[in-house]
Amino acid sequence: MKPTLLLALLWPALPALAIPLAPGVLSPGLYGSYGPGGDCQARPLVSLDDGGLYIVVGNKRGKVEPVDVCLSCAGGARYEGIEIWLSPQVADTYALHFRFNAGEQAGRLEVEDPGNVSLGANLRAVAAASPYRRCGPPVQPAG
Secondary structure (H helix, E strand, O other), rough: OHHHHHHHHHHHHHHOOEEOOOOOOOOOOEEEEEEEEEOOOOOOOOEEEOOOOEOOOOOEEEEOOEEEEOOOOOOOOOOOOOOOOEEEOOOEEEEEEEOOOOOOOOOEEEEOOOOOOOOOOOHHHHHOOEEEEEEEEOOOOOO
């Protein structure tokens, strides 16, 4: 059997692939601040820019890392929609799934806890405040 035919036969069975979050991986159109219900004054706030994924609790902005990006987790290897997942790694598993453009709705963010690990207070608060809506530009560090 030719290798290309074998790959074509296996392609539908391949799982969605994740890559590390790095500058240039995501479209800048996804960048911004996401507040609970679309309120940028509410906390926790999720912020995404070319530097990474951040959580703002109170006046503190903390980077979430390491984070994997999955462009096809919402629908499999041939998925062509706009939903993109960012998943922080904790102890060789994913702590949360940040589903940007969730349900094919631009600007909607849903944060899901798969229950794989015990979450700290900040990550529990982020999951509990879901869903989020994009409400402004990315939050910049105080300085």
